[in-house]
Amino acid sequence: MKKVVVIGAGQAGSSLVAKLRNEGFTGSITLIGEEHVPPYQRPPLSKKYLLGDMDLERLFLRPESFYSENGITLHLDQVVQSIDRSDKVVITGGQQIAYDDLVLTTGSVPRRLPGAIGGELDGVYVVRDLKDVDAMAPEFRDGARVLIVGGGYIGLEAAAVAAKKGLKVTLVEMADRILQRVAAPETSDFFRNLHKSHGVDIREGVGLDTLIGDGRVSGAKLTDGSDLQVDFVIVGVGITPATALAEAAGIEIENGIKTNEMGQTSDPHIWAAGDCASFPYKDGRLRLESVPNAIDQAECIAENIMGGQKTYVPKPWFWSDQYDTKLQIAGLNTGYDRVITRPGDKDGSVSFWYYKGDDLLAVDAANDPRAYMIGKRLIEGGKSPAPDLIADPATDMKALMKA
DSSP, rough: OEEEEEOOHHHHHHHHHHHHTTTEEETTEEEOOOSSOOOOTTTTTTIIIISSOOOOOBBSSSSSSHHHHTTTEEESOOOOOEEEETTEEETTEEEEEOOSSEOOOOOEOOOOOGGGHHHTTTTTTEEEHHHHHHHHGGOOTTEEEEEEEEOOOHHHHHHHHHHTOOOOEEEEESSSSTTTTSSHHHHHHHHHHHHHHHTTTTEEEEEEEEEESSSSSEEEEETTOOOOEEEEEEEEEEEEEEEHHHHHHHBBSSSSSETTTBBOOOTTTTOOGGGGGGETTEEEEOOOOOOHHHHEEEEEEEEHHOOOOOOOOOOOEEEEEEEEEEEEEOOTTTTOEEEEEOOSTTTEEEOOOOOEEHHHHHHHESSOOOHHHHHHHHHHTTTOOOHHHHHHHHHHHHHHOOO
C-alpha cells in the first residue's frame, strides 16, 4: 500500500490530502501539523476572528471529523525533527513515519525585529498563526496606542482592524510609500486616503530605529528622530519561506524549496507546495504567497502523485479586506510601465490596470468585482485590450472579452 506523508497542516496540506481521497487514492495518508488545531483559514485570523466576528470552529477548513472519516491520520502539535531520505522516513515526536511520497507544505515564517532594537520585548507581535492572534487580542482595547511597523497588506489590514476597534494607530513604512513593493502609486494613494479617513497616522519614508521598554515595550524612536508612546507593536515586514527542514535534508533551495513544473523537488520522492515552494515560471522562477496558489499547487501535486504528469500553471489572484473595502488582484504586475485608472460604477469603486507596453499584466480592483472578474478572464485568456479602451468610461467591458 502506497504511503503519502504531508508535513504542514495548513491550506496546502489540507487541500492536498482531500484531493488525494477525492481522486480515489486508496493508500495511507498522514498529515502532520505543528499547531494544536486542525487546518484552518489564515486570512480571517487578523480580521473577522480578531474582531470577534468569527468563532474558532468556523476557521477550520474542514471539520476535524473529516480526516478520520476519510482515513487520513492527523498528527497535531507535532514538530518534525528531520527527514531521512535514504530510509524514506520522517522523524517526529520520537517516532518514525515511513513514506513513499513526502510533500512539504511547511508555509512561511514572519520576519521579526532584531532583539538589539527591542524586538524581543513583551508587547511586540507578528501576525501569522492562531497563537499570534490569540496573544495580541487582549491588547485591542479602545484608546490603546499601537505602532504598526510595515506598510504592506499585512500591516494595513492590522491597522484597519485596530482603527475599527477604536485604537490610536500609527503606521510607519521605511519605503517612500505604502505598498511600494507590490502595487502602483495609484493603489498606494487609494489606501493611504482610506486609512487617513479612519484616523490612522501613516508615516512614509520613516522607519523604526528602536523600541523602548523595561521588559515590555512602552515607546519607540523612529528614524526621523521622533518619539512615540505605545502600548503594543505589530510587526508586518514580510515573510520568508520555511525551508529549514528541506535544507537539512539536502534538498535544493532557490527562493524557497525548488521544484520542477510538476511540483517535485530535487528528490523525486519529495514534493513541495504553497508559500514554501518556488516553481518554473516563464523565463525564471516564482514563489507565490497566496491561498489560491496553495490550493491549486497542492491539488496539482496530488494528481501527479497518482501518476498525472500534470504541469502546474499558476493563475495568480489575491485579495485584501480593509474596512469596508475589498481589494481584488488578478495577475502579476512585475515589469509594468504604466497604469490605467478606471472609475467603477459605484462611489468609492475603482480599478487600476497594469500594462507593459500594450500587454495587460494585472488588475487591482477596489470594491469593483466586475472589473476584477473581467480583468482576470482577459489575463488568463491572454487578451490585452488597448489601454485607451480601458481608460474610456464608455467602453463596454464585457465586449472586450469577445474581441
